[in-house]
Amino acid sequence: MSMMNQGRPTQPETSGSTGNPTFTGNRALMLEEPLIFEVGAPDVTGVDLEAVPPHASRLGALARTAPIGLPGLAEGEAVRHFTRLSRQNYGIDMGFFPLGSCTMKHNPRLNEKMARLPGFADIHPLAPQNTVQGALELIHRLAEWLKALTNMPSVAMTPKAGAHGELCGMLAIRAAHEARGDARKVVLVPESAHGTNPASAAFCGYAVENIPADVRGRVDFEALVARLGPDVAAVMITNPNTCGLFEPDLKRISDAVHAAGGYVYCDGANFNAIVGRVRPGDLGVDAMHINLHKTFSTPHGGGGPGSGPVVFSEALAPFAPLPFVVEADGRFHLVEEETAKAEQHDLSFGRMAAFHGQMGMFVRALAYIMSHGADGLRQVAEDAVLNANYILRGLEDVMSAPFAHTGPCMHEALFDDSFLKGTGLSTLDIAKAMIDEGYHPMTMYFPLVVHGAMLVEPTETEGRQRLDQFIGTMRHLAEAARSGPAEQFTTAPHFAPRSRLDETRAARQPVLTWQPPVEGRLAAE
Amino acid sequence: MRYYTRDHEWIDVDGDAATVGITDYAQGQLGDVVFVELPEPGRTVEAGKEAAVVESVKAASEVYAPVSGTVTEANQAVADDSSLVNSDPEGQGWFFRLTLSDPGQLSALMDETAYKSFVATL
Numbered sequence: 001m002s003m004m005n006q007g008r009p010t011q012p013e014t015s016g017s018t019g020n021p022t023f024t025g026n027r028a029l030m031l032e033e034p035l036i037f038e039v040g041a042p043d044v045t046g047v048d049l050e051a052v053p054p055h056a057s058r059l060g061a062l063a064r065t066a067p068i069g070l071p072g073l074a075e076g077e078a079v080r081h082f083t084r085l086s087r088q089n090y091g092i093d094m095g096f097f098p099l100g101s102c103t104m105k106h107n108p109r110l111n112e113k114m115a116r117l118p119g120f121a122d123i124h125p126l127a128p129q130n131t132v133q134g135a136l137e138l139i140h141r142l143a144e145w146l147k148a149l150t151n152m153p154s155v156a157m158t159p160k161a162g163a164h165g166e167l168c169g170m171l172a173i174r175a176a177h178e179a180r181g182d183a184r185k186v187v188l189v190p191e192s193a194h195g196t197n198p199a200s201a202a203f204c205g206y207a208v209e210n211i212p213a214d215v216r217g218r219v220d221f222e223a224l225v226a227r228l229g230p231d232v233a234a235v236m237i238t239n240p241n242t243c244g245l246f247e248p249d250l251k252r253i254s255d256a257v258h259a260a261g262g263y264v265y266c267d268g269a270n271f272n273a274i275v276g277r278v279r280p281g282d283l284g285v286d287a288m289h290i291n292l293h294k295t296f297s298t299p300h301g302g303g304g305p306g307s308g309p310v311v312f313s314e315a316l317a318p319f320a321p322l323p324f325v326v327e328a329d330g331r332f333h334l335v336e337e338e339t340a341k342a343e344q345h346d347l348s349f350g351r352m353a354a355f356h357g358q359m360g361m362f363v364r365a366l367a368y369i370m371s372h373g374a375d376g377l378r379q380v381a382e383d384a385v386l387n388a389n390y391i392l393r394g395l396e397d398v399m400s401a402p403f404a405h406t407g408p409c410m411h412e413a414l415f416d417d418s419f420l421k422g423t424g425l426s427t428l429d430i431a432k433a434m435i436d437e438g439y440h441p442m443t444m445y446f447p448l449v450v451h452g453a454m455l456v457e458p459t460e461t462e463g464r465q466r467l468d469q470f471i472g473t474m475r476h477l478a479e480a481a482r483s484g485p486a487e488q489f490t491t492a493p494h495f496a497p498r499s500r501l502d503e504t505r506a507a508r509q510p511v512l513t514w515q516p517p518v519e520g521r522l523a524a525e
Numbered sequence: 526m527r528y529y530t531r532d533h534e535w536i537d538v539d540g541d542a543a544t545v546g547i548t549d550y551a552q553g554q555l556g557d558v559v560f561v562e563l564p565e566p567g568r569t570v571e572a573g574k575e576a577a578v579v580e581s582v583k584a585a586s587e588v589y590a591p592v593s594g595t596v597t598e599a600n601q602a603v604a605d606d607s608s609l610v611n612s613d614p615e616g617q618g619w620f621f622r623l624t625l626s627d628p629g630q631l632s633a634l635m636d637e638t639a640y641k642s643f644v645a646t647l
Binding site: 445446503504508 | 557559560582583584607608
């Protein structure tokens with residue numbers, strides 16, 4: 001198969017070709033775009049300022065002696081510059097975006113419409129509470145949904161994203177240990193956990209110890225239980241884990257951790273695979289963050305900020321951060337420092353954010369939840385898992401899926417690079433070839449527990465036609481990788497605005513700011 | 526005498542002084558190394574615990590101390606030019622030197638033949 005069904009040729013015109021053969025460097029209406037510093041200068045700016053009348057400068061030695069070097073563009077050219085750049089971007093609104101662990105699902109436009117209502121969009125966080133009752137009620141309603149979906153009694157809405165939520169959960173765990181005078185120093189993190197977990201625990205001052213994964217890609221239960229003891233403050237476990245697999249031992253793990261005096265933090269980044277099907281509170285979890293920007297479809301990855309509310313068990317609820325919304329007699333108010341003692345929340349460890357959280361994301365998430373309803377959310381999880389398994393089974397015979405023999409995956413399909421053995425190609429080469437085919441590559445080289453990992457998360461919003469097209473593309477690439485020539489892959493991408501970049505040089509000798517052209521070179525031109 | 530660990534560090538021992546680095550197999554797996562974080566001289570390191578960090582275009586990995594001891598020197602050349610880890614991992618690309626606190630720990634490590642057959646199984 002050398003033609004995709006979009007009709008686009010998949011063979012490079014010339015192997016390793018870089019640059020465009022046209023006079024302008026443009027490729028039809030895909031325009032080559034220089035840096036703004038290269039197209040604009042202060043003398044072509046669209047604004048005419050009157051010359052400054054002669055005056056005595058009081059800056060002395062601080063006066064600037066060289067040109068400031070800012071670009072200047074007429075308005076029309078500035079608009080074109082950024083519009084052209086935006087066309088070179090790739091997002092979920094452009095096409096399939098199977099970035100594993102990131103849950104790049106469609107963001108329904110209804111959410112956007114709701115978030116732009118002036119009563120939500122134009123209010124100030126310091127507005128008197130009696131003037132923003134609707135906004136407070138919305139936060140409260142969303143909190144009630146999150147508590148019901150997780151079967152957890154308390155939720156902190158303020159954390160701004162996933163890792164911020166992890167930090168919030170770990171701070172509550174530390175506060176709970178400190179409140180009983182128990183200075184535990186160790187947090188156990190399984191290999192199958194998200195990469196941010198060890199960083200969050202270390203940031204809280206804990207020593208982090210790894211727990212190995214077993215041959216099924218799950219937490220090694222025996223190894224974890226053997227390490228428990230009076231020095232272990234918590235276990236941070238990701239469920240479904242970062243191999244896209246459900247951790248069936250979580251309840252047993254929680255019981256063992258609690259018996260040893262520790263707490264269980266669950267990374268809920270993959271809650272989208274189990275929402276409506278599994279309630280983490282039933283599995284003995286003490287704290288879990290929920291990525292509204294994954295599970296509940298609020299935009300992320302350049303499209304908007306994250307939001308990571310944290311649900312808490314009965315044991316940790318008293319330590320939850322301020323502020324939070326409570327309802328009394330049909331009115332809503334914030335519990336803050338001034339009122340915390342009176343409302344019996346004086347054990348709170350403090351604040352995660354200055355104000356109440358990501359209001360715009362709360363609106364989007366609640367719009368998503370209410371438009372789906374409880375049964376719809378359950379179907380979201382089921383369809384996400386169905387789509388991932390469709391991809392896993394559609395590719396396992398031509399790629400290599402290390403855990404496919406253990407049964408179905410959850411919301412993401414994990415492959416390793418053993419199918420590339422003997423081809424001289426790597427996971428990176430496959431990812432680059434996918435760009436030529438018009439796909440954003442999957443997550444690669446993560447999780448670390450498998451070699452050359454490729455983690456594919458289709459999400460529930462892709463239909464069967466799109467999945468079949470992706471499977472067809474990947475089958476073609478896997479077969480082409482075996483049949484050669486390798487150069488087709490090692491020099492890819494060939495059709496992107498830039499061909500293969502030198503990642504090593506970019507990391508070793510990063511150029512982070514625009515470098516003005518050398519004076520001599522300018523003169524010579 | 527050179528010893529190897531299952532985590533792909535090597536250690537050259539001369540009396541109670543030793544030099545530590547990562548093996549050629551390890552650098553091949555990591556890919557191009559872009560950053561190396563080395564321990565300060567004077568720091569005590571514990572066998573099997575983190576002593577340095579190596580970051581490649583693919584991932585950041587911890588380098589464990591093969592045996593316990595006190596760091597006497599970090600290889601500034603590697604800190605300045607991390608590509609030495611790729612070009613000469615078991616020579617100029619060494620990470621740090623240390624004074625052994627318990628030479629008996631060496632008996633738990635592999636010699637070259639044992640390490641080569643270990644790598645062949647991976």
